Amino acid sequence: MSDNGIGARVTRVEDKRFITGGGHYTDDLNRAGQTYAYFLRSPHAHANVKGIDASGALAMAGVHAVLTGDDLAADEIGPLPCGWMIHSKDGSPMVTPGHPVLAQGKVRYVGDPVAVVIADTLGLAKEAAEAVSVDYEELAPVIDLESAKTAALVHDEAAANTAFEWELGDKAATQAAFDSAHHVTTLELSNNRLVPNAIEPRAAVAEYDAGLDRYTLWTTSQNPHVARLVMSAFLNIAPEHKLRVIAPDVGGGFGSKIYVYPEETVCVWASRKVKRPIRWTADRTESFLTDAHARDHVTTAEMALDEKGKILGLRVKTLANVGGYMNLFASSVPTYLYATLLSGQYNIQNIYAEVDAIYTTTTPVDAYRGAGRPEATFVVERLMEVSAREMGIDPATLRKRNFIKSFPHQTPVIMAYDAGDFDAVINKALEIADYKGFGKRKRESAKKGKLRGIGFSNYIEACGIAPSQAVGSLGAGVGLWESAEVRVNPVGTVEILTGAHTHGQGHETTFAQLVVDRLGIPFENVSIVHGDTDKVQFGMGTYGSRSGPVGMSAISKALDKVIDKGKKIAAHLLEAAEADIEFADGNFTVSGTDKAIDWTSLALGAYVAHGFPPQEIEPGLKETSFYDPTNFTFPSGCHICEVEVDPDTGVTDIISWTAVDDFGVVINPMIVEGQVHGGIAQGVGQAMLECAHYDEDGQLLTGSYMDYTMPRADNLPSFKIGTTVTECPSNPIGMKGCGEAGAIGSPPALINAITDAIGSEDLAMPATSESVWQALQTSALKQAAE
Amino acid sequence: MAMKMSGEYTLPADRQTVWEALNDADVLSASIPGCEAFEKVSDTEFAATAVSRIGPVKARFKGNVTLSDIDPPNSYRISGEGQGGVAGFAKGGATVSLADAEDGGTILTYEVDAQVGGKIAQIGQRLVNGAAKKTADQFFQNFRKHLSPEEDAA
Numbered sequence: 026m027s028d029n030g031i032g033a034r035v036t037r038v039e040d041k042r043f044i045t046g047g048g049h050y051t052d053d054l055n056r057a058g059q060t061y062a063y064f065l066r067s068p069h070a071h072a073n074v075k076g077i078d079a080s081g082a083l084a085m086a087g088v089h090a091v092l093t094g095d096d097l098a099a100d101e102i103g104p105l106p107c108g109w110m111i112h113s114k115d116g117s118p119m120v121t122p123g124h125p126v127l128a129q130g131k132v133r134y135v136g137d138p139v140a141v142v143i144a145d146t147l148g149l150a151k152e153a154a155e156a157v158s159v160d161y162e163e164l165a166p167v168i169d170l171e172s173a174k175t176a177a178l179v180h181d182e183a184a185a186n187t188a189f190e191w192e193l194g195d196k197a198a199t200q201a202a203f204d205s206a207h208h209v210t211t212l213e214l215s216n217n218r219l220v221p222n223a224i225e226p227r228a229a230v231a232e233y234d235a236g237l238d239r240y241t242l243w244t245t246s247q248n249p250h251v252a253r254l255v256m257s258a259f260l261n262i263a264p265e266h267k268l269r270v271i272a273p274d275v276g277g278g279f280g281s282k283i284y285v286y287p288e289e290t291v292c293v294w295a296s297r298k299v300k301r302p303i304r305w306t307a308d309r310t311e312s313f314l315t316d317a318h319a320r321d322h323v324t325t326a327e328m329a330l331d332e333k334g335k336i337l338g339l340r341v342k343t344l345a346n347v348g349g350y351m352n353l354f355a356s357s358v359p360t361y362l363y364a365t366l367l368s369g370q371y372n373i374q375n376i377y378a379e380v381d382a383i384y385t386t387t388t389p390v391d392a393y394r395g396a397g398r399p400e401a402t403f404v405v406e407r408l409m410e411v412s413a414r415e416m417g418i419d420p421a422t423l424r425k426r427n428f429i430k431s432f433p434h435q436t437p438v439i440m441a442y443d444a445g446d447f448d449a450v451i452n453k454a455l456e457i458a459d460y461k462g463f464g465k466r467k468r469e470s471a472k473k474g475k476l477r478g479i480g481f482s483n484y485i486e487a488c489g490i491a492p493s494q495a496v497g498s499l500g501a502g503v504g505l506w507e508s509a510e511v512r513v514n515p516v517g518t519v520e521i522l523t524g525a526h527t528h529g530q531g532h533e534t535t536f537a538q539l540v541v542d543r544l545g546i547p548f549e550n551v552s553i554v555h556g557d558t559d560k561v562q563f564g565m566g567t568y569g570s571r572s573g574p575v576g577m578s579a580i581s582k583a584l585d586k587v588i589d590k591g592k593k594i595a596a597h598l599l600e601a602a603e604a605d606i607e608f609a610d611g612n613f614t615v616s617g618t619d620k621a622i623d624w625t626s627l628a629l630g631a632y633v634a635h636g637f638p639p640q641e642i643e644p645g646l647k648e649t650s651f652y653d654p655t656n657f658t659f660p661s662g663c664h665i666c667e668v669e670v671d672p673d674t675g676v677t678d679i680i681s682w683t684a685v686d687d688f689g690v691v692i693n694p695m696i697v698e699g700q701v702h703g704g705i706a707q708g709v710g711q712a713m714l715e716c717a718h719y720d721e722d723g724q725l726l727t728g729s730y731m732d733y734t735m736p737r738a739d740n741l742p743s744f745k746i747g748t749t750v751t752e753c754p755s756n757p758i759g760m761k762g763c764g765e766a767g768a769i770g771s772p773p774a775l776i777n778a779i780t781d782a783i784g785s786e787d788l789a790m791p792a793t794s795e796s797v798w799q800a801l802q803t804s805a806l807k808q809a810a811e
Numbered sequence: 812m813a814m815k816m817s818g819e820y821t822l823p824a825d826r827q828t829v830w831e832a833l834n835d836a837d838v839l840s841a842s843i844p845g846c847e848a849f850e851k852v853s854d855t856e857f858a859a860t861a862v863s864r865i866g867p868v869k870a871r872f873k874g875n876v877t878l879s880d881i882d883p884p885n886s887y888r889i890s891g892e893g894q895g896g897v898a899g900f901a902k903g904g905a906t907v908s909l910a911d912a913e914d915g916g917t918i919l920t921y922e923v924d925a926q927v928g929g930k931i932a933q934i935g936q937r938l939v940n941g942a943a944k945k946t947a948d949q950f951f952q953n954f955r956k957h958l959s960p961e962e963d964a965a
Binding site: 065066067068069070135151154155157158310313314720721722724725726728729731732 | 812813871894896897899900926927928929930932933934936937938
C-alpha cells in the first residue's frame with residue numbers, strides 16, 4: 026500500500042481552500058448585469074389565492090418583472106414531479122396532484138411561494154415585494170397528522186388527505202406469528218420532524234445566453250445531472266443540451282439539496298424572460314420554511330417473541346407526513362427505504378408493515394441523512410430494548426439470540442443481506458464500552474444522586490441506492506448507476522470525471538486515494554472533476570451513501586479499462602506479448618525480464634502514437650465506465666450510549682458513546698470517523714434537541730435558531746469508535762458506505778439509555794430536559810398510585 | 812400563532828371622558844405607535860396603517876379596525892386585521908372595559924387575543940409577545956398623555 030492509497034489517513038486536500046476562504050460557492054459568483062430574485066411567500070398554511078396585484082411593484086424603476094404561477098402555466102412550465110411511483114394495497118397508483126412551481130390558485134404551507142420579484146438589487150426586490158398585494162381567502166389548516174384524514178382537503182384529488190395506503194410483507198402469516206407468541210411488546214412511537222440545516226443555504230445563479238440559445242444554472246445541488254434532467258424532461262424549461270447545470274463547492278446537503286425546488290427553477294426560466302442573469306440565495310428563515318423537512322412519522326409497532334426471546338414476528342402501522350406536496354423522492358422514503366429495513370440485524374420470519382402517506386399543510390417532507398432507515402432502526406431497536414426489559418433478558422443477549430448468522434440472508438421484506446458479522450460488531454462494542462463495568466458505574470452515579478442508564482442500537486442499513494432494475498421494479502423513475510471517466514493526460518497526470526458530487530464528503534481526497542492505489546502515481550498528479558454537466562457526461566449524484574460503493578466502483582472499472590489499454594500499448598512499446606505484460610506500482614513490465622516502461626512514458630507513448638499500429642489500437646488514453654450495482658450494500662454496526670440523568674431537572678449528560686461499524690473496506694479511516702462523528706451528532710440532535718414545531722394554525726414556530734436547537738459540542742462526549750470488516754461482495758472495492766450510518770444508528774441508543782436511566786418508556790423525541798423531567802414525574806405518580 | 816395578553820391601567824379622567832377618547836379617531840390615531848394613517852370610514856369602522864418593528868422584522872400593516880359590542884360608557888371590542896406584506900399578517904382584537912376608580916379616575920382593563928402569521932411568527936414567540944406588550948404599553952402611555960397633558964408637562 027502506498028502512503029496515500031486505500032486505507033491511509035490522508036488529510037483532506039479540499040480543506041485548504043475551504044478554511045482559507047478560497048472555496049467557490051454559488052453565492053460567490055457574480056455575473057455582469059445580474060439581477061436579484063425575491064420570493065413572496067404565503068403567510069398562511071392553507072388559503073385560496075384570489076388575486077395578485079403587482080401593478081405597484083411593476084411601476085417601480087429597476088423592477089424587471091413580477092411573475093406568478095399564471096406566467097409559468099402560460100409557458101407550460103412544471104409541475105414539479107415526484108420520481109418514485111408507489112401503489113396502494115388495492116393496486117391504485119398514489120395520488121400526487123401537481124406541485125406548481127409557484128402557487129396556482131392555492132397555497133398549502135407557510136412559505137409556499139406565490140410570486141417572484143426580479144429587480145436590480147436585492148433591496149429593491151424586497152421593497153417591490155412590499156408593493157405586491159395578494160388577496161388570500163383562508164382555509165382550515167391541516168396540521169395534526171393523526172387527525173388529518175378527517176380534516177379539510179389539502180388537495181381536492183386526494184380523499185382523506187391520503188396519497189397512498191401501502192403495505193409490505195405477509196399480513197396473515199404475521200398475524201399467525203402474533204397469535205402463537207409468548208410475549209408481545211407494543212410501542213407507540215413518533216419520529217420527530219427535522220429541518221435539514223446545511224451550513225450553506227440553497228442558492229442559484231441563472232443566465233440565458235441568447236447568442237447560444239443556452240441556459241446555465243449554478244446551484245447548490247447534490248446531483249446536477251438529475252436537476253438538469255428534471256428541468257428538461259419534466260419541467261419543460263429547456264432540452265438537456267441547451268441547459269448546463271453547475272454545482273460548484275456546496276456547503277452541506279444531507280439530502281435537502283437532492284431536489285429540484287421552485288426557486289432554482291424560476292431563476293432559470295425567468296433569466297430568459299428578463300434577459301438578465303438572476304441570482305437568489307435563501308436567507309435562513311427561507312431555509313427553515315422551504316428546504317424539504319425530514320422524518321415525521323407516527324407509528325404503532327409490535328414485536329412477538331417466544332418464551333426464550335426468539336422473535337416470531339414484527340408489525341408496524343405508520344402514518345407518514347408528506348407535507349403540502351409530494352416532493353421529488355418523498356414517496357420512496359417511508360416505503361422502500363423504511364419498511365425494507367424492519368428486519369434489522371435479526372432473523373425475523375414474519376414482518377408486516379402498513380404505511381399511509383398523508384398530506385398536511387406543512388412544508389414538504391423528503392429524504393434526509395438516512396432517509397427511512399433511521400425511522401426503521403428507531404422502531405426495531407426500541408422494540409428490542411423494551412422487549413428485553415419486559416422479558417427480563419439482558420438487551421445484548423436478546424439481540425445475540427436473534428442475530429442473522431449466515432449470509433446471504435433473504436429477509437421477508439425484499440432485502441437480501443450479502444455480508445456481515447453482527448456478533449463481531451457487538452462483542453467489540455461491549456468491550457470498548459466496558460459493558461461489564463456498567464453496574465458499578467451505575468452505583469457510583471446513584472451515590473451522586475444521578476440516574477445512570479445504558480442503551481443499545483444495532484442498526485443495519487441499505488446503501489448504494491442501488492441496482493437500477495431492482496429500484497425500477499419498485500417504482501423508481503430513474504436508474505441508479507454511476508458513471509466515471511478516467512482521462513490520462515500525455516504527461517501522465519490523471520483527471521477523474523465522476524457523476525457523484527462532493528458537498529462535504531471529501532471525494533477529492535478519497536477518490537484520488539483509489540486512483541493512487543491502483544495506478545501507483547503521485548497523489549498530487551490526480552484531480553477529481555465533478556458537478557458540471559458540460560464536463561461530466563451524466564451521473565446520478567450523491568445521496569444514500571452511494572458515492573463510495575457506486576461512484577468509486579465506476580472509477581475502479583474505468584481504471585481497469587485504462588490499465589488494460591496501457592498493457593496493450595506497453596506490449597508494442599516493449600516488443601513483448603500482451604499476456605506477458607504486468608502492471609504494478611506505476612510500471613508496466615514484461616514478466617520474467619527487466620524490461621519496463623513507467624506510467625509517464627506510457628501515457629506519452631499513447632498520445633504520440635508512434636509505437637503501435639493505429640488499425641489495432643486507437644491513440645490516447647481515456648476510458649469510461651457506467652457501473653450499475655448488483656445489490657444494495659449493507660453497513661451495520663452497534664452503538665452503545667451511556668447517560669446520567671439529574672432527576673431534579675431532567676438534564677441528561679451523555680457520558681460515553683461507543684460506535685462500532687462494519688463499513689467493509691475503508692478508504693480513509695479519518696474521513697470515515699468524521700462521517701460517524703457528524704452522523705452521531707445529527708442523531709443526538711434528533712433524539713434530544715431538534716424538532717420542527719407547528720402551531721395549530723400551521724405557523725412554523727421553530728423558524729430560526731432562537732427556537733430550533735441544533736446539537737453543539739458540549740452536548741456530545743468524545744466518541745469511542747471501532748470498526749470491524751466484512752468485505753462487500755457486490756462491488757469491486759468491497760466497500761459499503763458510511764455517510765448516513767451515524768444518524769441512523771444513534772437516536773435509539775440515546776433514547777434506550779435515557780429510558781433505562783429513568784425507568785419509564787414513556788418518552789418521545791426530542792428528549793429535552795423538560796420532557797425527561799415530565800416522564801420522571803409521570804412515572805413517580807404512576808408508582809405512587811399503584 | 813395565537814397570542815393572548817391582558818392588562819390594566821388607571822387613567823386620570825372620569826369614565827365618560829375616557830370613553831369619548833376611546834371613540835375619537837384623532838385620539839386613537841395619535842396613540843397608536845407608528846400610526847401613519849387612521850381614517851374614519853363610519854362611526855364604528857376605520858382604515859389604518861401603522862409601522863411596527865418586531866425584532867429584525869419591520870412591517871407596515873394596512874388594515875381595517877372595527878368597533879363592536881359597544882356598551883357606552885363601559886366597554887367595547889376593538890378588532891382588526893392587518894396585512895404586513897412580506898412580513899406576514901396580524902389579526903385579532905381586544906375587549907376594553909372601564910370602571911370607576913376610587914379617586915375619580917378610571918380603571919381600564921383589556922384582554923387581547925390575536926393571531927400572527929408568516930415571518931413575524933417564525934422569529935419567535937418571545938419576540939412577538941414582548942413586542943406586543945411594548946406596543947400596548949406605548950399605546951396606553953400615549954392615551955394617558957392625551958387625557959392629562961399637564962401631567963406630561965410636569
